[in-house]
Amino acid sequence: MNNFATKISIFIVIAALISACNVVKKVPTKKYLLTKNNLEVNNKNITDEKLTSLIIQQPNSSILGFKLRLHLFNLAKENTDSLFKAKYINNPKKYYRQANWLSKKQVNRLGKSFWYSGIHTFLKKTGEPPAILDTTKIRRTTKQLKAYHFNEGYFNAKVQYKVKYENRFSEVNYKVTTGEPTFLDTISRNIETPAIDSLYLLTQNKSLIKVGDQYKTLNFDNERARLTSYFKNHGVYHFQRENIDFVIDTTSKKAPVTINIYDREVKDGDSIKKEPHQIYRISEVNIFTIEKEAKNQKAVADSAITRRYNIYSTNKLRYRPRAITSAVFIQKDSLYSEDAKTQTLRSLSNLNIFFYPNIEYKEDSLGKLKVNIYLKSKDKFSFKANADFTHSNIQQFGISGSTSVSIRNIFRGAEILEFGLRGNIGSSKQFSNPDDSFFNVTEIGADLRLSFPRLFLPFKTTRIIPKRMFPTSYISTGFAKQQNIGLDKENFTSIINYSWTPKKNTNFKFDLINVQYVKNINIxxxxxxxxxxxxxxxxxxxxxxxxxxxxxxxxxxxxxxxxxxxxxxxxxxxxxxxxxxxxxxxxxxxxxxxxxxxxxENNLIFASNLSYYRDSKTDFLDKEFYSFRGKIESAGNLLSLLSGVTKQEKNPDGTKDIFGLQYSQYLKSEFEFIKHWDLNHNKIIAFRSFFGIAIPYGNSKSIPFSRSYFAGGTNDNRAWESYSLGPGSSGGLNDFNEANMKIALNAEYRFNLFGDLNSALFADCGNIWNISDSETDETKIFNGFKSLESLALGTGIGFRYDFNFFLVRLDLGFKTYNPARIESERWFKEMRFDKSVLNIGINYPF
Known part of the structure; x- marks a missing residue:
């Protein structure tokens, strides 16, 4: 601890020396460094980023009040070429001494080296130039603040500013006086097309603009978007957002609103004329499949005509008509719908047998729309190969590779058959290595998978799960063999899976059959x-x-x-x-x-499971959202029924076999909830909670190792290594500690340091326990709320560098509360660097 205190003291002294540097070193004479912005609205100080982000010029960034990036920028020297010449070229004696030792060419190249030039370029890029007060940006800020409050209904808002100068530093105070807001009074309409007026009346009660609400520009923008979407999904093909206009009396505190919906503007020669909007129906849907090898892609070589669709192909049609039409949501005689077009594009893309589809609408002579869908086929066969360097909880280093061959449309129903081979060699300190070889673990495997763009069942399911839910099915089987990993396992798997999406951000997955047979070769x-x-x-x-x-x-x-x-x-x-x-x-x-x-023991697992997933994320940039995942799994019931029917005899331990193999029987459920809060200014609080339990019964007294839980590791409690925490307060006595119940709670405070370098403070709480199985050690068993005292707590700090397409993460975890120690020594006794755990990961842990 003395060494640690000394290091901290040195760090504080160095930080103090740096902070004492002249922060205005590169601020020109008669200019001022901006140190602070203050925003006051109606005599109240405002820190909400929604408003403070409107201030165009911000002070230099800081970490706990220290302007690190500004100091780095100030350390960089200017005109490094001139400085180099002054040191060497303008000093002949020194120059020739260096030239005799090196060469003239090498001496001249020193000026471009990292030490003389590169380090200063690095400091400039990493650092941040001084924020020099700019009155032009201040005036632009006042306009933005006034515009913002105008859009919030404060039509007479006033914005003032005052600059406070002290030595070479400046501080800007913005003062906003909003005045009284304007509220909406009467709402009337002026709709030129009678058909549009009739449609408007059907959706009027869902309007986002209501009498008595405070005026907000955003509500009017959202109402314009809502009405546009509604009309375009009810047959109005040519409708545009520009056809809607709102007139508001901004001089009154109770403003009347008029909704104007104008006729369509059509170009007539050099002039523009108006025409009433028309509600269109679909007259015909033509689907053109274009083969890549076709010589004349406009010629029709084959066709198939159904009641609602006309299918044409440049070669012999190699798809069953229903395989394509089941992915098309646009139907003959239906109203034009923008949503139907979007769903069709998405559904056809999900088939993965065509390149991105193109949909074209044309008006016919009867005042209807003819739809042409163009589908360019992908190659029937495709080959993929990849290699990766990997790091995991088990392997410190690994090289993995895989190859796969895909056959599209194998049964003419848009099915895809995929055959893959995979392999891995790696290095692990967690397994025996008598030969002391670096690569001491290997794995090879093969997989066969057949996918269907529908629910593959012997009966119709469209009433329960319609095609708008994008149902898919796949049947897969695989084999993997591990050598020098534990007991050299062989793993056989087979799955029949169904998935569907009932609505946006919601997904169901159902494994009708999930079979796994694990055989230990080297017991x-x-x-x-x-x-x-x-x-x-x-x-x-x-x-x-x-x-x-x-x-x-x-x-x-x-x-x-x-x-x-x-x-x-x-x-x-x-x-x-x-x-x-x-x-x-x-x-x-x-x-x-x-x-x-x-x-x-060898494990035969014959299970079924249902998974549910939902999140509230609107897009990739959404920083405040939640997600929930739930799963329930049942194993062994069908085999138990079969063993009863076939009257299998019991083994000495009371279990039964089927096909000469002992099968597992259990019930398992998992729940995970994740929530992110956006604190603005690139600061986020992230929280995760997980609960999982698997109860053996019938033919099992314990859970198979592959279905059990472990604690610790890069994405769990980061103060403990994988498999080293628990069960309970037992202290992780085994090499691989696992159990059949788990609780995990994780929280992170994430913030930006500078540039693409981010950091986080985290706390991880959790453990695993045995419950209702064969375990008899009381320290490992969960016995009610009293057992929650064995929840372990790890805290720490992390650093993350964002490469845009992925994020590299380093987390340093400290054992803050260790339930394996005696009660008087559980708190803070291992908060030392020599007891910490370094985790290396890709992307965020949750």
Missing amino acids: NNYFNVYNSSYNRLNTLAHIYNTIPLFYDEFGNLTKEEGGADGFISSALNNQFPALDPFGSDYRTIKSIKERKDRLT
């Missing part, structure tokens, strides 16, 4: 992988073991020749007189045996 490697279990067992063997056969030449339990397993078997069969069968050491050996049996 004899268990004690090489799970060293913590072996070390505890070996310690107990030195106390109780009386059988020399279990030891190697160094006096330790053999790991692979049966020594460890033999000691466990003998201990549990009461062959060691000194071992109390009712004592804690006996329970520890039994616990190690139960954990080994669970982690080495």
Whole structure:
């Protein structure tokens, strides 16, 4: 702690010395550095960014009051070329000494080097030039403040400013006097086209402009957009926003409003004439599929005519008509609709068998619209390959690669068949590595996936899930084999999945069948992988073991020749007189045996699950939003019914097999809520809460490892490494600690340092527990609210650099409250750098 205090003291002294530098060093004579803006509205100080952002000229940015970027800019030297020449070229003796040591060319190039030139360019780019007071920008600001308040209904607002000068510094005070606001009085309409007037009456009660409301320009803009969208979705093809105008009496505190909706303007030669708006219906829908290899893309070689659509192809039509028409929301005899056009474009794009579609409307001689949809087919076959360098909770470094071949429209129904191969080699310190090789983990896999642009079911579902919800289905199967990862697993998976989007920002996913079979190949490697279990067992063997056969030449339990397993078997069969069968050491050996049996058993998981996701994010730039994700999964019920029907006999432990394999049976649910608050000025508070629980029953006494929960790591509690936290207050005794219940709470205060460098202060709270399973250790079991005392708390600081297309994140976590320690030493005892955990991640943790 003394060294830490010394470092902090040095940092404070250095910061004080820098802050003592002349901040007006590069402010020209008779100019002033802007240090502060004050905004006062009706004698109240305003800090709301919605208003303060209207001030055009802002002071230099600061971090906790320190203008770091300005100081960096002031450190940069000007005219580095001239300074270099003055030092070397204008000093012949020094120049020739350097030239003899280097060369004339190298000496001349020194002026372009990082030390003489590059460092100053870097300081200028990273730094920030002084904010020199500009009265022109002040006057522009007063106009913006007045315009803002005018748009809020304060038509007579007055804006004044006053500049306070002190030495070389300046401070600007803006004062706004709004006056009384204007409220809307009567609302009347003047609509030139009778058909538009009739439509307006149908939607009048949904108007965003209401009598008695305070005038706000935004409400009028939104009402114009609403009416335009309404008319264009009810057949008015030529309607534009410019056809709507509002007249407001701004001289009165109770302003009457007139809504003017004008006729369409049409060019007639060199003049403009007016015509009434017309409500259009669709006369015909023509769909043209254009093959890439077609010689004459305008010629029609094949066609298919249905009741609502005409389909034409430049080659032989290779799509079933319904495969295309089910993605088209524009129908013959329907009213023109802008939404139908948008949905059609989106749906056709989602098929992934055409390039971006083009939709064209043309008026026919009967006063209707003819629709032409042009679809250019993608290649039937496509090939992809990629390679990545990876970092994860398990691998410190890895190289992964994958290839895939896709076959589009394989059954003429816009289906896509994809076959992929993947592989990975990596380095991990968490697994045994007897050969001390850098790449000590490998994985290879193959996947086959067939996707459908509809719900693939033997019965119709359009009444329950209509095509406007963009339903999709996929059937997939895969195989993966891991070597030198744990027990060298083989993993077989098969999934039948359905997804649909009932409305914007809402999504459902349903796995009708989700089958996973995990087979452990190298069970004899268990004690090489799970060293913590072996070390505890070996310690107990030195106390109780009386059988020399279990030891190697160094006096330790053999790991692979049966020594460890033999000691466990003998201990549990009461062959060691000194071992109390009712004592804690006996329970520890039994616990190690139960954990080994669970982690080495093969798992057959036959599950179904339903996921729901919703968020409120409006676009990519939305900083204040929430998201919710819920999932429920049930496994083993169908196999339990099948084993009962086939009258399978029970195993000695009371479980049953199906196809010679023991199956898992459990019920699992998860809930996650994320909320972001925008504090303005690039400051955000982000919060995440997660709860998950999986209860085994029937044929299972515990949850498969692949379906269990762990705590710690880059996207969880960052003060602990992955799998090192919990369960409960047990202290993470195992190499990979997992359980069947989890609570996680995370909060971050995110802010910008300068440029693309951001930072965050965070707090992570959570843990995992065992509940309603085979675990008997009370420190690991959740027993009601009392167990919440074992929630771990980690706090820390993070740095993030934004590369626009992704974000690199460094988080330093400190164990603030560690439930594994004795009660008197849980708080703040590990708030040290030597006990901290460095996390490296991509993008935000939540």
